[in-house]
Amino acid sequence: xxxxxGRAAVPPFEVMNILDRVAQLRxxxxxxxxxxxxxxxxxxxxxxxxxxxQAHADRLELGYTSALGLRTLREAVAEHYRAWxxxxxxxxxxxxxxxxxxxxxxxxxxxxxxxxxxxxxxxGYPAYRxxxxxxxxxxxxxxxxxxxxxxxxxxALDALVAHSGPLDxxxxxxxxxPTGTMVTRAELDALxxxxxxxxxxxxxxxxxxxxxxxxxxxxxDGRGVCAWELDRTAxxxxxxxxxxxxTGWRLGWALMPADLAPAMDALAGNVALCPPAPxxxxxLGAFTPAAYAQAEERVADFARTRAVLLGRLDRLGxxxxxxxxxxxxxxxxxxxxxxxxxxxxxxxxxxxxxxxVAVVPGSDFDGARGHRFVRLSFAAGAPAVAxxxxxxxxxxxxxx
Numbered sequence: 001x002x003x004x005x006g007r008a009a010v011p012p013f014e015v016m017n018i019l020d021r022v023a024q025l026r027x028x029x030x031x032x033x034x035x036x037x038x039x040x041x042x043x044x045x046x047x048x049x050x051x052x053x054q055a056h057a058d059r060l061e062l063g064y065t066s067a068l069g070l071r072t073l074r075e076a077v078a079e080h081y082r083a084w085x086x087x088x089x090x091x092x093x094x095x096x097x098x099x100x101x102x103x104x105x106x107x108x109x110x111x112x113x114x115x116x117x118x119x120x121x122x123x124g125y126p127a128y129r130x131x132x133x134x135x136x137x138x139x140x141x142x143x144x145x146x147x148x149x150x151x152x153x154x155x156a157l158d159a160l161v162a163h164s165g166p167l168d169x170x171x172x173x174x175x176x177x178p179t180g181t182m183v184t185r186a187e188l189d190a191l192x193x194x195x196x197x198x199x200x201x202x203x204x205x206x207x208x209x210x211x212x213x214x215x216x217x218x219x220x221d222g223r224g225v226c227a228w229e230l231d232r233t234a235x236x237x238x239x240x241x242x243x244x245x246x247t248g249w250r251l252g253w254a255l256m257p258a259d260l261a262p263a264m265d266a267l268a269g270n271v272a273l274c275p276p277a278p279x280x281x282x283x284l285g286a287f288t289p290a291a292y293a294q295a296e297e298r299v300a301d302f303a304r305t306r307a308v309l310l311g312r313l314d315r316l317g318x319x320x321x322x323x324x325x326x327x328x329x330x331x332x333x334x335x336x337x338x339x340x341x342x343x344x345x346x347x348x349x350x351x352x353x354x355x356x357v358a359v360v361p362g363s364d365f366d367g368a369r370g371h372r373f374v375r376l377s378f379a380a381g382a383p384a385v386a387x388x389x390x391x392x393x394x395x396x397x398x399x400x
Contacts, residue, residue, distance in 0.1 A: 013364065022358050025352070033387060045285065055281045081228075093256050109135065118170070119200075120170070121152050169200060178362070181322055181323055201233070204235065210299065213326065240252065251283050305379075317336065329375055343363065351392065
């Protein structure tokens, strides 16, 4: 029998399976409210759409670009870091990638060998874990809970190393998926110092920067702290998908440390040849004043929707909830509302079939405690969230 590679034995991303079921129900005429995908409504900014239409109208050949992307787009990303963070980033150290997923693949391939031990928070985005394992790395999960605001700490890393041995990498997300929690500048500084002292490569996922809800909007850290403000040996990953609402355009980027840049360049040309050329040309429109203004309007809408959701938590009667500092997620323990269901996967499946509300079970993000948790995306907007909550309340009453 011809074998299947063992590295392919990774679990599917449950969100995608739920989205498939949502599509089936809608095709059958059901009214479904989807709070499962991390996908902002409204699409790309107008200036992005304009440049995309212009490229089509001009009948451009749209051939291969540089493996690391158009020089003009790399320069635009570098200017974005100057404007947002006061950072001087050489365009040569910007890699445009096929979504942030492409950036993670390049970074993991360049930074880690087979057998290297890479730590990440649990709960956390499952693709980190699955890509690393497919590449032959050993994933070491850090059990993060409410006491640490679901984020890793130097103390937790010290305990991990003392228990199971040294690490080669740490993946950090702030704001994080699924919890929405963030690390402060002081906390990120402590983590970068720990990594430097231990010889650990930090990979910082910053794709939700800009979608934050600071107590003081004028605070310099309001959009999130970039790891390169503290340590240029880190790999920084970001994307056009979230702040600019360009999920299907499949375009992201990485800031490459000097020692990894040649390897990431070589890998990029072999793995994907280049990022999508039409999306690159259009993405230049993301950095106009008008596009930033549209993105900020969307963030303000997320904030209003978040307030609607948080204001109804008491009525939902759930257990502990992660503090949603950023992104557009609420991660919550169902508490007593789990009822007779064996786990949140069964609860979510019944909720979708009976009420047409789609949310994601926490087991996708946490194999130890996620069976009691759910993740709601409030990117769908306040009216959809308000209606979904009413349906959830009716569902819980029916199963009390």
